[in-house]
Amino acid sequence: xQYFAExxxxxxxxxxxxxxxxxxxxxxxRPLRRVLLVPPDRTRADSGAGELTTLxxxxxxxxxxxxxxxxxxxxxxxxxxxxxxxxxxxxxxRFLIHNHQADLITLGKIPAAFVQHLSESQLNDDIxxxxxxxxxxxxxxxxxxxxxxxxxxxxxxxxxxKNIFIGVGGxxxxxxxxxxxxxxxxxxxxxRVDTPVRALLEYAAEHFGRALTIVYLLTVRKCDEAGxxxxxxxxxxxxxxCYRTGAVLCRTVNLxxxxxxxxxxxxxxxPDHYTTGWVANKAIYRTRMAIADGGELIVLAPxxxxxxxxxxxxKLIRKYGFHGTPATLAAMRENTDLASNLGVVAHxxxxxxxxxxxxxxxxxxxxxxxxxxxxxxxxxxxEAHRRLHPDRMRxxxxxxxxxxxxxxxxPGQGLWGTRAALSFD
Numbered sequence: 083x084q085y086f087a088e089x090x091x092x093x094x095x096x097x098x099x100x101x102x103x104x105x106x107x108x109x110x111x112r113p114l115r116r117v118l119l120v121p122p123d124r125t126r127a128d129s130g131a132g133e134l135t136t137l138x139x140x141x142x143x144x145x146x147x148x149x150x151x152x153x154x155x156x157x158x159x160x161x162x163x164x165x166x167x168x169x170x171x172x173x174x175x176r177f178l179i180h181n182h183q184a185d186l187i188t189l190g191k192i193p194a195a196f197v198q199h200l201s202e203s204q205l206n207d208d209i210x211x212x213x214x215x216x217x218x219x220x221x222x223x224x225x226x227x228x229x230x231x232x233x234x235x236x237x238x239x240x241x242x243x244k245n246i247f248i249g250v251g252g253x254x255x256x257x258x259x260x261x262x263x264x265x266x267x268x269x270x271x272x273x274r275v276d277t278p279v280r281a282l283l284e285y286a287a288e289h290f291g292r293a294l295t296i297v298y299l300l301t302v303r304k305c306d307e308a309g310x311x312x313x314x315x316x317x318x319x320x321x322x323x324c325y326r327t328g329a330v331l332c333r334t335v336n337l338x339x340x341x342x343x344x345x346x347x348x349x350x351x352x353p354d355h356y357t358t359g360w361v362a363n364k365a366i367y368r369t370r371m372a373i374a375d376g377g378e379l380i381v382l383a384p385x386x387x388x389x390x391x392x393x394x395x396x397k398l399i400r401k402y403g404f405h406g407t408p409a410t411l412a413a414m415r416e417n418t419d420l421a422s423n424l425g426v427v428a429h430x431x432x433x434x435x436x437x438x439x440x441x442x443x444x445x446x447x448x449x450x451x452x453x454x455x456x457x458x459x460x461x462x463x464x465e466a467h468r469r470l471h472p473d474r475m476r477x478x479x480x481x482x483x484x485x486x487x488x489x490x491x492x493p494g495q496g497l498w499g500t501r502a503a504l505s506f507d
Contacts, residue, residue: 089315153249
């Protein structure tokens with residue numbers, strides 16, 4: 083059922099109103115003795131989930147035992163500083179750590195025939211559905227999954243059941259879902275309500291997730307000209323209705339159609355949120371449909387110091403690089419180290435322009451040779467690129483040194499493309 087649905091493109095749901103809605107939600111869920119909150123990590127700090135998590139903890143504690151399990155997926159665990167910054171007022175001892183390769187319990191398997199149908203025979207095996215064992219063994223009356231509906235490169239619109247079955251799920255489904263999204267094609271997925279990956283995860287939720295008593299709490303957020311985030315929608319429910327209702331609003335406020343493609347796009351990746359290419363490459367995903375053939379994407383990512391979130395990802399990215407789908411799939415067929423890491427295969431496909439436009443990367447401490455070896459241009463060699471800065475540009479079209487360029491202040495918060503590219507159902 084849907085517990086509440088509030089919002090519109092012009093609405094502003096402030097802290098006071100959010101607090102009222104959360105009180106109403108808790109009243110509908112009582113009696114409660116033990117509750118697990120599953121919010122995102124700091125790479126999704128703009129989701130508004132930090133404040134919602136804090137409000138829920140304050141309303142439930144001390145009468146209810148509350149644990150917090152950040153949905154890190156394959157991302158690195160949150161540091162104490164990350165937790166303190168995003169979840170102010172929630173005691174550190176209440177936080178649990180998710181390891182996507184351990185502490186798991188298998189709920190069941192998505193059958194091979196269904197997988198084969200969704201993937202157009204790109205995947206042909208059963209996929210085990212695993213979640214962190216605390217969801218099953220923790221004795222929780224309710225698991226409240228908190229996150230943001232926003233265009234996404236793997237599933238179409240992020241969150242809802244993705245936050246559980248990927249965010250606190252196991253390697254097998256993480257890899258399979260990301261590979262499925264990559265070979266299906268980002269341009270056929272991003273911003274769409276229904277996609278093959280969404281169907282895969284909804285199967286897991288319908289067949290294996292009902293016993294977990296999950297409640298989904300979903301935000302829709304807008305970014306203003308100054309880069310400030312506001313919540314314009316808040317939705318809660320224990321089935322798909324809250325997702326589908328909220329996704330309509332997400333498409334209204336987070337898709338940005340352009341009258342013409344840009345020959346040059348500049349994307350700013352906030353160093354407080356983006357410290358690895360694994361997450362900063364959203365600059366590539368979310369702007370690719372806005373870039374003209376033969377154009378250039380300049381990624382300003384001063385916080386990026388490495389490519390992967392862990393040593394295994396780092397090694398494979400450095401070895402194989404971002405050289406397009408045909409080259410990546412050929413390398414996968416010929417090399418067992420890559421074939422056994424479909425999530426990295428997906429990342430390498432996602433991070434390539436497929437030769438349609440160039441990608442100039444301006445990271446923090448990665449060297450010129452490191453950047454160029456994986457297939458990008460190193461932007462620090464160009465003085466003009468060093469002078470590009472978010473304080474000197476406004477969101478959208480700018481003229482810089484006599485040249486038109488399109489500036490995206492926060493690529494993680496939307497999807498940019500020509501009207502033709504975004505004119506899907």
